[in-house]
Amino acid sequence: MSLSCPRCRTLNPDVAHYCRQCGLRLEVAGGAVAGAGRIRHPNPLVSAEATAAVAGAAHLHYGRQPVGGGTPLLGTEPLELTVFNGGYDLANVVLRVRGDGEAGRSLFALMREIETLARGQAVSFEIPSYELPGPLHALHVELVSAEFGAQD
Numbered sequence: 001m002s003l004s005c006p007r008c009r010t011l012n013p014d015v016a017h018y019c020r021q022c023g024l025r026l027e028v029a030g031g032a033v034a035g036a037g038r039i040r041h042p043n044p045l046v047s048a049e050a051t052a053a054v055a056g057a058a059h060l061h062y063g064r065q066p067v068g069g070g071t072p073l074l075g076t077e078p079l080e081l082t083v084f085n086g087g088y089d090l091a092n093v094v095l096r097v098r099g100d101g102e103a104g105r106s107l108f109a110l111m112r113e114i115e116t117l118a119r120g121q122a123v124s125f126e127i128p129s130y131e132l133p134g135p136l137h138a139l140h141v142e143l144v145s146a147e148f149g150a151q152d
């Protein structure tokens, strides 16, 4: 296993703490070395809309709104999830989305893949109402895996 530097693309051993070519720090909090989506960008972008942090990601954030706008009445309306990338360009981003109902009861768990999610880009997808058999109380979005995007 080797780790491609998000800044200069040099392949580094996956135990490297710094890129051997450009010196970028390849560590995340806790001293663990991590791959795409988990390396902190020195100058992260902030999204106006998306608010909550995607778990396991350095600079991915998400926001949610009812599809078609308006105020949710039942909690089972289809949702639009928008994911914003404030870090390095990413590709093949795999997210796990889980929804909890009353008393932490699981309503759904699904995976979504985003082909390209460049720095500063936001991508939206829908969670249909048939995934919501009851009122949604909590939403969890977690980064499963990602690759570094193409460099221009």
Ligand SMILES: [Zn+2]
Binding pocket: 005, 006, 007, 008, 009, 010, 019, 020, 021, 022, 023, 024
């Ligand atoms: Zn580098």
